[in-house]
Amino acid sequence: MFLRNAWYVAGWDREIGTALHPVTMLGEAIVLFRRQDRTLAALEDACPHRKLPLSMGRIKGDTVECGYHGLTFDGTGTCTRVPGAERIPHVARVRSYPVAERYGLVWIWMGEASLADPAEIFAVDHWGDPAWGINQGDGMTIDCNYLYMTDNLLDPSHVAWVHQSSFGGAGTEETPLQTTVGEDGVTVWRWMMDAPPAPFYAPFLKFSGHCDRKQHYEVRYPSNAIIKAIFAPAGSGGEGRPFHQDVFLMDSYNFMTPIDERRTRYYWFQMRNFAPNDAEISAQFATSVRGAFEEDRAVLTAVQKGMDDKRTPNLDLKIDNGPLRFRRRLTQLIEAERASSLAAAE
Incomplete structure (x- = not known):
């Protein structure tokens, strides 16, 4: 487990x-x-x-x-x-x-x-960088297994339905997802080009009009994640291109600690590439992020109950490729650790 x-x-x-x-x-x-x-x-x-x-x-x-x-x-x-x-x-x-x-x-x-x-503690880029602001962290207990949370944090598509008034926006329903598997975890990502900015981020952008947006959802073993939000003026974004001078960057760090098989303690904070000393903006972000994560908590609590009470098998979709590959590799790591412990005890 x-x-x-x-x-x-x-x-x-x-x-x-x-x-x-x-x-x-x-x-x-x-x-x-x-x-x-x-x-x-x-x-x-x-x-x-x-x-x-x-x-x-x-x-x-x-x-x-x-x-x-x-x-x-x-x-x-x-x-x-x-x-x-x-x-x-x-x-x-x-x-x-x-x-x-x-x-x-x-x-x-x-x-x-x-x-x-x-x-080996999860590294946080830009920590202590005077050009970057930080939204002071928060935490909550979610009544679900931690793997439903790693599923959620490897699923950019859910924002279109769970976070319609915040993280959602044009392109979040249909734009295909890319999956990258590394030694220490899995990343699911996509660029959405020439689209209106999402409501959560729009007030903080330095540019007007449409944007090129990247969702970068990365979870590292066993249960730590970084979610990168990138917004650039339309026509300036895309993989491998240098950032536009007005680019918006926000890195959300997420840490899931299993309490037991059906409860998880969730901690988070965000780093941003603007307004480093603006306490009001930090407070706005903190309140908005908490509200969005309360939406996740409601969904994930219901998912745990639904999976516990299911009468018919659940199905997996194409969008589940990242979460399934993460689970598969984590299971291998857990089994290898258990085998090593048993061998040492003999």
Whole structure:
């Protein structure tokens, strides 16, 4: 079901302060906390004694004290105190997870700790570039399997029906899709030429009239995506051509963390090539994007229910080529990881 040797987003760094912060990721209960120097620790959220969640305890300096009998654990998961015991049992420890902070997000490595490399965290182009603005991120829980979300983020065509007042527009119904398969993921894309701009983007374009528009929907294994919106004056766009000086660029970064088989935590933010310090524009984008993603949430929640309750088989269409190829390769990666783990255990 899940690829474990990967970095997943656990939350925004601003969410984790002086209190214990429980999360569930890939079906595993984890508790995050900050040490006195503000660095993060992530532990299995279960005391080994009676499995009370450590998140029901309290922070003591750089350690967590269980709220049931006072067993205390440091950020490595090592038990440092068992009240009333002459010695600490060697099995009195909890799993610790590699954790990193980047782009205002907290990332946890869910697999073999020795394989964790922060350099493999999804790279964000233009982060820190003073010429680019950022729409501060948001998040939501969606009651669906994360693969329905990766399907959605490899499906530019759905905007014509789900997002008619925002991302939709001329060309989004019939223009054929192109699919590119890479080592780290799948991209579905298309150029729509000489068309009116979509309602969501039109107020922010530096040019008037029709546009050449590219939809670039890219999802990398296991569940991170970048959606690139490109709008150029009509006649200036197209694959391989240099950008027009008035081109509109917006990169939407999307991170899906499975909670379990039927729930996903979704985080996002956008980078744009204009108005880098305009808080009002950032707020407008943030509100509009949230509204569009609420439309996705309604659809995906219903899709999960529909697939759970189906009485007849669902069908796949030509537009599903990208999502199906992504699923196929991800399944291969998960099976290979599982086989490697079994071999190591024998």
